[in-house]
Amino acid sequence: MRVRSAEFKKRSAETARDPRRQAALQMLYDGLHKGRIAAAAATDNWEELRVKGRAIKWHTIRNLDYYLELLEERVVANGGKVYFANDDAEASEYVMGVARANDVKTVIKSKSMVSEEMGLNEAFEEAGIRPVETDLGEYIIQLANEPPYHLIAPAIHKTREEISDLIQQAAGGPREEDPKDLTKTARRLLREEFRTAEMGVSGVNFAVAETGSIALVTNEGNGRMVTSAPRVHVAIMGMEKVIPSMQDLSTMLRILIRSATGQRISSYVTIVNGPRKAPEEDGPDEFHLVIVNNGRENLLKDPQLREALLCIRCGACLNACPVYRKAGGHAYGWVYPGPIGAVITPVMSGKKRAKDLPFASTLCGACREVCPVSIDLPTLLLRLRSDLAEGKAAPGERSSVLMERLSFKIWRFGMLHASAFGLGGRIASAGMWPISRRGWLRRLPPPFSGWTSSRDFPRIAFRPFRARFRSRGGG
Amino acid sequence: MRVTLFVTCVVDQFYPEVGESVVNVLGRQGIGVDFPAAQTCCGQPAFNAGFTDEARAVAERFLEVFEGADPIVVPSGSCAAMVRNLYGELFRDDPELLQKAKAIGERLYEFSEYLVDVLKRPDLAASLDGSATYHQCCHLLRELGVDVQPKSLLGSIEGLEMREMEQAEVCCGFGGTFAVKFPELSTAMLNDKLDNAAATGADMLVASDATCLMHMEGGIRRRGDSIQPVHIAQLLDRATAEQESRV
Numbered sequence: 001m002r003v004r005s006a007e008f009k010k011r012s013a014e015t016a017r018d019p020r021r022q023a024a025l026q027m028l029y030d031g032l033h034k035g036r037i038a039a040a041a042a043t044d045n046w047e048e049l050r051v052k053g054r055a056i057k058w059h060t061i062r063n064l065d066y067y068l069e070l071l072e073e074r075v076v077a078n079g080g081k082v083y084f085a086n087d088d089a090e091a092s093e094y095v096m097g098v099a100r101a102n103d104v105k106t107v108i109k110s111k112s113m114v115s116e117e118m119g120l121n122e123a124f125e126e127a128g129i130r131p132v133e134t135d136l137g138e139y140i141i142q143l144a145n146e147p148p149y150h151l152i153a154p155a156i157h158k159t160r161e162e163i164s165d166l167i168q169q170a171a172g173g174p175r176e177e178d179p180k181d182l183t184k185t186a187r188r189l190l191r192e193e194f195r196t197a198e199m200g201v202s203g204v205n206f207a208v209a210e211t212g213s214i215a216l217v218t219n220e221g222n223g224r225m226v227t228s229a230p231r232v233h234v235a236i237m238g239m240e241k242v243i244p245s246m247q248d249l250s251t252m253l254r255i256l257i258r259s260a261t262g263q264r265i266s267s268y269v270t271i272v273n274g275p276r277k278a279p280e281e282d283g284p285d286e287f288h289l290v291i292v293n294n295g296r297e298n299l300l301k302d303p304q305l306r307e308a309l310l311c312i313r314c315g316a317c318l319n320a321c322p323v324y325r326k327a328g329g330h331a332y333g334w335v336y337p338g339p340i341g342a343v344i345t346p347v348m349s350g351k352k353r354a355k356d357l358p359f360a361s362t363l364c365g366a367c368r369e370v371c372p373v374s375i376d377l378p379t380l381l382l383r384l385r386s387d388l389a390e391g392k393a394a395p396g397e398r399s400s401v402l403m404e405r406l407s408f409k410i411w412r413f414g415m416l417h418a419s420a421f422g423l424g425g426r427i428a429s430a431g432m433w434p435i436s437r438r439g440w441l442r443r444l445p446p447p448f449s450g451w452t453s454s455r456d457f458p459r460i461a462f463r464p465f466r467a468r469f470r471s472r473g474g475g
Numbered sequence: 476m477r478v479t480l481f482v483t484c485v486v487d488q489f490y491p492e493v494g495e496s497v498v499n500v501l502g503r504q505g506i507g508v509d510f511p512a513a514q515t516c517c518g519q520p521a522f523n524a525g526f527t528d529e530a531r532a533v534a535e536r537f538l539e540v541f542e543g544a545d546p547i548v549v550p551s552g553s554c555a556a557m558v559r560n561l562y563g564e565l566f567r568d569d570p571e572l573l574q575k576a577k578a579i580g581e582r583l584y585e586f587s588e589y590l591v592d593v594l595k596r597p598d599l600a601a602s603l604d605g606s607a608t609y610h611q612c613c614h615l616l617r618e619l620g621v622d623v624q625p626k627s628l629l630g631s632i633e634g635l636e637m638r639e640m641e642q643a644e645v646c647c648g649f650g651g652t653f654a655v656k657f658p659e660l661s662t663a664m665l666n667d668k669l670d671n672a673a674a675t676g677a678d679m680l681v682a683s684d685a686t687c688l689m690h691m692e693g694g695i696r697r698r699g700d701s702i703q704p705v706h707i708a709q710l711l712d713r714a715t716a717e718q719e720s721r722v
Contacts, residue, residue, distance in 0.1 A: 013657075029645075323664070359653065362664075364650070389527075408521050408524065411521065440693075454658065454662040455654075455693030458693070461489060472495075474509075
């Protein structure tokens with residue numbers, strides 16, 4: 001998928017001004033965020049589960065080669081095939097190959113963020129194969145020809161009216177307004193696809209190494225249809241999705257689902273153990289597991305940034321993030337929005353293309369507070385800022401302008417010399433005097449004009465605290 | 476008993492009256508205040524903007540200026556969090572400075588934290604007529620975990636009606652250079668905050684960080700809102716002064 005993160009400033013500002021998108025984003029706080037808080041409060045051993053989940057993920061990431069090999073071995077033993085794809089193009093090519101070999105005309109898909117990285121739907125279309133998203137939210141944005149807005153609520157930004165239009169275009173017939181009717185119509189359309197598609201493509205919430213299984217979490221049951229109805233099932237996973245054991249899966253599901261939707265468990269949890277075996281009646285003839293790198297090794301090889309691979313894609317950090325709730329999902333410009341997207345997009349897709357993202361945060365810490373595996377997102381953002389501001393790693397990645405660098409050099413001098421600091425303050429205060437009214441300024445020159453576009457700025461006090469403290473004779 | 480005050484660069488230069496209130500409130504509790512005149516800043520502005528070398532130089536100086544000071548009181552959760560938590564990140568490759576930073580971090584307290592957790596005075600027997608709503612500053616709440624301390628200080632003021640706003644724990648949109656680099660996002664966040672504060676109908680908007688207050692006050696002035704922004708130290712200063720004059 002094309003990376004459009006360089007347009008973050010423009011696109012986020014547009015969303016912040018759009019009352020329809022703002023109303024939808026507010027629902028994430030009132031609905032999903034509050035649901036997550038309530039679910040955690042209702043779970044006695046919540047903090048214990050988080051610690052455990054974090055430990056499971058760290059252990060796996062530190063031994064990733066071992067668990068990926070074990071996973072491969074067990075999937076093959078179950079009769080499946082495993083393909084390691086180094087990048088999105090390799091992964092797409094492999095999936096196309098499987099589709100061609102099986103003479104596939106229609107593919108049904110259940111939610112997969114990695115397939116978004118690959119731009120898989122476009123690849124199918126170019127190959128003359130019809131992809132159909134079956135998660136209702138994904139179905140809606142496929143009709144709208146848009147990327148997902150949110151990790152678990154991909155069409156959260158769409159209003160009921162917009163959805164009515166889209167479903168009507170797909171179904172023909174009269175325009176429906178009631179969400180119940182709209183869902184029924186989508187269900188009717190999708191039933192036919194489930195029945196006839198030759199291939200199913202799914203994501204993977206967790207892959208269990210010891211048994212060679214994949215686990216899928218859905219609320220619509222579409223994941224179960226996609227993995228069992230068609231002749232061929234291809235599951236696609238980022239390489240960090242492996243966990244060691246079934247016991248670990250039980251811990252991870254508990255923290256994932258509560259963090260994602262506030263439910264104790266989703267309507268469906270599907271565990272797939274490869275293709276249909278001899279006496280079984282249901283299931284696909286072929287099972288393929290595609291394990292994708294696509295820039296994840298850039299995270300893995302950095303001892304600090306590696307922590308981002310603990311992410312289980314629950315979306316809680318998005319719902320908690322006041323910046324995401326203003327900027328919206330599309331502004332982040334790639335597959336993963338919000339705080340986690342601001343960390344992994346630059347590293348996975350190239351810092352040059354996404355250098356604004358790590359700065360698009362107030363470091364308020366709400367993301368870390370809700371993260372089920374306690375990823376220290378603010379610190380990772382600070383680390384990336386440090387890489388980017390001076391462009392130390394690569395000059396082309398430098399995010400700052402000369403003015404900013406110069407300002408911080410001057411700032412450093414002032415802060416290292418208390419007398420210069422005091423004098424500088426007085427000069428600035430005097431300079432602000434003629435343009436201030438009752439101690440406040442309405443306009444500042446660039447780059448500070450960003451502040452005064454909507455806020456007054458205080459004049460520096462002519463008598464700073466240090467002078468007042470001296471004249472009151474101490475405290 | 477005496478404390479050393481790290482007043483912070485923003486209070487020193489923009490809100491000196493907040494520093495005076497800190498000295499007044501502590502004085503009424505029998506606490507003397509020392510103020511090392513060599514102090515400037517903790518380094519956070521540069522660190523948050525990604526200028527690590529500049530931040531490190533200023534942070535090193537902070538460690539020198541406050542070496543031996545105990546306890547250190549700061550009227551800002553954000554600056555306290557910088558020293559206590561983020562110096563660990565800043566000096567991660569320098570064991571000696573890391574050790575120094577850790578030691579100073581353990582002796583440094585945010586103002587309300589010091590009053591409640593160290594002095595054990597969650598109730599200053601203060602009184603003030605009016606109503607107020609409290610904005611929970613991000614770093615105080617989520618970096619330092621200081622939540623109930625300021626609330627108990629405010630809640631114990633006789634005559635002051637506390638009204639909780641919606642989303643009191645959500646960021647006001649300041650975020651240092653964020654407010655300048657992403658003005659539309661920052662302003663949209665600020666407007667939510669000020670709308671929620673105004674909806675309580677309270678006379679005052681209280682917060683514990685001068686930077687967040689500068690942001691909110693700038694917006695209040697531009698919007699023409701009637702709510703009065705006030706730092707918790709100023710509010711406690713007024714409320715304890717009233718009590719003094721009654722005696």
